Structure formats: structure tokens, C-alpha cells
């Protein structure tokens with residue numbers, strides 16, 4: 371199949387004009403469902419992909435925004451799964467989304483009180499991670515080899531580190547996403563550009579292997595869409611549609627700090643949890659100038675909320691661990707935002723002997739139910755492409771669909787280009803970081819739709835809010851944003867800091883009003 375041409379099928383809210391029959395319905399538009407839609411449509415299948423709320427409404431927007439090699443799996447002896455994860459990381463960084471993923475340094479501080487065992491484990495962990503990188507054929511140019519840092523080097527990269535007893539550090543590298551919800555939006559937009567029908571505010575009430583009963587959440591109208599196959603990619607909600615699936619979610623919490631709380635931080639820092647040899651809290655500087663601190667891993671039994679909430683003990687735990695590594699103590703008032711997400715862990719064999727979440731369940735699984743519906747669940751953002759491939763392979767085989775081979779390993783997402791091309795673009799750096807080569811399309815669309823000059827379109831929404839009117843307008847015209855929440859919580863991430871959200875609301879309302887007046891809508 372050639373690259374998309376002509377007018378793209380845009381992402382839209384509600385079900386008006388949605389097809390009544392397709393080859394494949396995908397339920398859920400997190401990273402997994404968006405990946406399934408892209409995989410299926412580029413194999414030549416007709417696709418309807420729906421979400422009850424919005425793109426990236428669920429777990430996919432609450433991650434640590436990292437693109438991991440498979441070190442965790444390697445530690446458990448699951449070499450094949452670890453290799454797969456490292457390969458997917460390389461694919462994202464080199465081919466499919468080099469505009470949205472960059473190399474992220476990670477520093478493990480070493481102090482006079484670092485236990486010898488932790489030193490050895492950290493060093494061998496980084497060395498094993500480097501072996502995985504080599505095995506996945508990711509070059510050292512893309513992800514440099516790990517090395518030991520002197521005390522001076524460690525302090526230069528993380529000036530806030532507690533200097534007393536600091537001996538230096540270990541420096542490794544992994545991938546970091548510009549923004550997890552942006553990855554989902556870009557995958558969904560790419561799927562739409564190849565012809566997939568992508569609809570938000572469309573809830574599946576019941577599903578079988580050959581049909582879905584849908585409710586348009588804008589109008590309340592219900593309808594049935596027939597399909598040759600249905601893929602359930604609803605993450606922690608998968609069990610609501612598939613009786614054979616039992617999940618045991620676990621909650622991970624992150625804090626959001628302003629960048630000036632740890633000035634000069636040029637690397638992520640893995641702060642050891644006191645008393646443990648292999649647990650760390652991650653301090654992760656973000657491209658927008660904020661810093662995330664995470665994360666926890668707490669069992670979260672009971673009903674699955676739409677939006678999980680962090681607890682005060684989790685927030686306190688994260689602050690305490692960071693305080694042990696950095697010189698200046700962090701206070702509760704430094705926390706300008708906090709978010710929690712639920713990992714969709716599959717209950718494969720019940721809790722282990724210690725009652726802990728079994729690590730095996732972190733692998734992805736593809737299950738075919740009694741009616742033929744395919745459920746894909748588990749895994750992680752990093753491996754979404756492989757999860758989608760496995761799910762579509764299963765759907766194609768189960769329903770006998772006439773489909774081509776999977777193409778997504780070599781298919782760049784919209785805006786993707788080699789780093790050298792991205793670096794040479796003239797558009798504003800923020801737009802290039804978030805849209806790659808489509809930065810020009812974003813700005814051009816905003817100019818055309820609003821008739822405004824670049825000074826207004828590219829001005830930050832507020833001094834602490836780098837979001838621009840141009841990207842908000844584009845989110846409405848090209849990315850299916852339907853209301854202020856879509857714009858501030860998912861197309862951009864302003865909503866992670868409540869005070870910033872209040873400042874940005876007028877810009878979001880203005881973008882919606884300007885786009886509504888555009889003749890194309």
C-alpha cells in the first residue's frame with residue numbers, strides 16, 4: 371500500500387456517517403487500539419475504531435512516557451520478550467516515530483552508603499541493557515553505551531544531587547516520549563490518513579466476534595455495526611466486554627514538579643528506595659520544562675474508575691525517596707500536579723505465593739473468546755506495534771480475512787523523519803517536537819482557518835504554559851478534539867497542572883470557536 375493521499379478520513383466525535391459494516395471493528399483507542407487500527411487498515415482491511423471517551427482517555431496517558439528496552443524481562447530470564455521490547459524501542463526511535471522519541475540519559479547516583487550489592491546489580495543491569503541494545507541492532511549513536519561518571523560529571527548533569535558522600539554515578543540510556551497521548555493521537559491520525567474510520571464518544575455496549583452494539587455518547591442513539599472480526603483493546607476495561615478476561619490492575623502514581631525545583635537537571639535520575647537493592651524512584655525531566663517523579667506499584671482491586679486518583683501515602687512515599695537523593699528537600703507544596711494510571715495486568719494464574727502481582731502477567735496476551743472476538747491486553751506502550759500485529763494476525767486467521775502482511779515495522783507515523791531532517795526544519799521547536807515534519811501543516815492550517823498572524827498563533831498560552839493556539843486549532847481540525855477537556859487533557863497535557871489548565875482554558879475555548887467558523891467544518 372502506498373502512502374496516504376487525498377483528503378484524510380479525519381478523526382471525529384460521535385457516530386454520524388460511520389459505516390454499518392466493516393472488515394474489522396477495534397474497540398478502544400489507547401495506544402493498543404490505535405495500533406490495531408493502523409495495522410489493520412495498512413493490510414488493506416476496512417476499519418472502524420471507536421472509543422467511549424476520547425483518544426488516549428485510559429492508561430495510555432498516565433505512563434512514565436518512556437520507551438523501554440526489556441531489562442525487567444531479562445532479569446526474569448525471559449530473553450525473547452526482552453529482545454522483542456528492545457527491538458520495538460529501536461523501531462520507534464529509528465523508523466516509526468523518531469520525532470516523538472528521543473534518547474534519555476539516566477543517572478544512578480553512587481554514594482558512600484550505596485550497598486555493594488546495589489552497585490554490582492546496577493552496573494550489571496546497565497551492561498545487560500547495552501547487550502539488549504546491540505542484540506536489537508540499535509546503534510550507539512541512537513542510544514549511547516553506559517559508562518561510569520565521576521562525582522564532578524554527576525553533579526554537572528544533576529546539580530541538585532546531595533553532595534555529601536557522592537562518589538559519582540552510572541549513566542545509561544533509554545527512550546523518552548515527547549508525550550504518551552501524542553503518540554496515541556499520531557498513530558490514530560496515521561490510521562485515519564490511510565482510511566480508517568476513527569470515532570471518539572462511541573461506546574461499545576456489547577460485542578461479539580462479528581458485531582458491536584454502539585452508543586453515540588453525543589446523541590444517545592444506539593446502533594449495530596457488523597464486522598468480519600472484532601478486536602477488544604479496552605485495557606483495564608477489557609473484562610467488561612470479554613467474560614474470559616480477568617484483570618488485576620495495579621496503580622502507578624507520578625508527581626509533577628516545576629523545573630525550577632531541581633534547577634539545571636539535564637538527566638533523569640534513578641533515586642534508590644532506601645533499604646532496597648533494586649527499587650528506584652525515577653525523576654524525569656520533561657520536554658515542556660516540568661519534572662515527573664514516579665512511580666509506585668500498588669494493587670488496585672475493585673471497580674475500575676474512569677480516572678484513577680493518586681493517594682496521599684503514595685505522594686508522600688515518592689517525596690521521601692527523592693529527598694534522600696537530592697540536597698534540597700521537596701515539600702508537598704512543590705507538587706503542582708499528580709496522576710495515577712492502572713496497569714492492565716492479566717490474571718494468568720492468580721497472585722504468587724507472596725500475594726504479589728505475578729510478573730508474567732506484564733507480557734501481552736491475545737485471547738480469542740467464545741464468539742470469536744479477539745482481546746489484546748497487557749504489554750506496554752513500547753510494544754504496542756507488536757501487540758497490534760499479533761492481534762490482527764489472530765483476527766485475520768480466525769475470520770479468514772483477505773489481508774496483506776503486517777507493514778507497520780517499516781511504516782513511519784505522520785511527521786516522522788530522521789533526526790537530521792527534523793533538526794533542519796524552520797518551524798518553531800515546540801511544533802517540530804510534537805508534530806515532526808507536520809509542523810508546517812499545523813501552522814499552515816491554523817493560519818488558514820483563523821486568518822491570524824503567527825504572533826498570536828505561536829504565543830505561549832501563558833508564561834508557564836508553552837501550548838500555542840496553532841496546535842489547539844489543529845487538534846480540532848485534524849485530531850478529533852471535541853471540547854476543552856480533549857484539548858487540555860489529551861491533545862496537550864496542560865491539564866496535568868491544575869493551575870496551568872485554568873490559565874489555558876480561554877485559549878482552548880478560542881480554538882474551538884475559531885475552528886467552528888472554518889468553512890471546512
Ligand SMILES: Cc1cc2nc3c(=O)[nH]c(=O)nc-3n(C[C@H](O)[C@H](O)[C@H](O)COP(=O)(O)OP(=O)(O)OC[C@H]3O[C@@H](n4cnc5c(N)ncnc54)[C@H](O)[C@@H]3O)c2cc1C
Pocket residue numbers: 397398399400401402403420421422423424425426427428429430431432433434435436437438572573574575603604605606607611620621622623665710711712713714747748749750751752753
Ligand atoms: C503508571 C504507569 C506507567 C507506565 N509507564 C510506561 C512507560 O513508561 N513505558 C511503557 O512502554 N509503558 C508504560 N506503561 C504501560 C502502558 O501505559 C500501558 O500498557 C498501555 O498504555 C495500555 O494501553 P491500552 O491501549 O491497552 O489501554 P488504554 O490506554 O487504557 O486504552 C483503553 C481504551 O478503551 C476505551 N474503552 C474502554 N471501554 C470501552 C467501551 N466499552 N467502548 C469503547 N471504548 C472503551 C477507554 O476509554 C480507553 O481509551 C505504564 C503504565 C502505567 C499504569
